[in-house]
Amino acid sequence: MPPEPNTAPLAAAARKRHELTRAKAIQALRELDRTGAPASFEGVARRAGISRSWLYCQPDIRVEIERLRDTTRRSPSPPIPAAERSSDASLHARLEAALERNRQLTEENQRLRRQLAHALGDQRTSTRARS
Incomplete structure (x- = not known):
């Protein structure tokens, strides 16, 4: 019988990559919110250096992007940075x-x-x- 492959290091690397990607996305969101720049999936993906499709698959990040996007769209004036709200x-x-x-x-x-x-x-x- 062949030995079972040791997948623990691979799974750990995937978890680490996932958490790093989440951290990049959250940091990009905070930066967009702090500066008052319009939030979009494209903008967050570009700023974080990650794919848009990954962002769409993350429910909590997706909700936050949509919330920020809706907030800036409803406002007739230029968006106000978070620190000034x-x-x-x-x-x-x-x-x-x-x-x-x-x-x-x-x-x-x-x-x-x-x-x-x-x-x-x-x-x-x-x-x-x-x-």
Whole structure:
């Protein structure tokens, strides 16, 4: 009976190559996102030095490329690099501040309207008193 081939080194090399390719693809995606460049399968493959077909076979990487691509397509202005984008927490804080300012302005408007109504009433009363 012939000896069984030792495939462990071959399998280990394939796993290592797969992980290296994934790392290259993820790095290329991060770079595209960081710079605000449009994301596409072609762009990621070119930047990472890997094949597009390999990217299409990786579900998580494929979803991320599609998400970034859709984000940049929806935006009418040039894409904003990741480091310059507002976080959800930042946007929420800005919204809360704007709502508080709006409430303050509404209260001030009401106070000024009451003061104006009193002043006009006083003016009308003093004009009648002179007549």
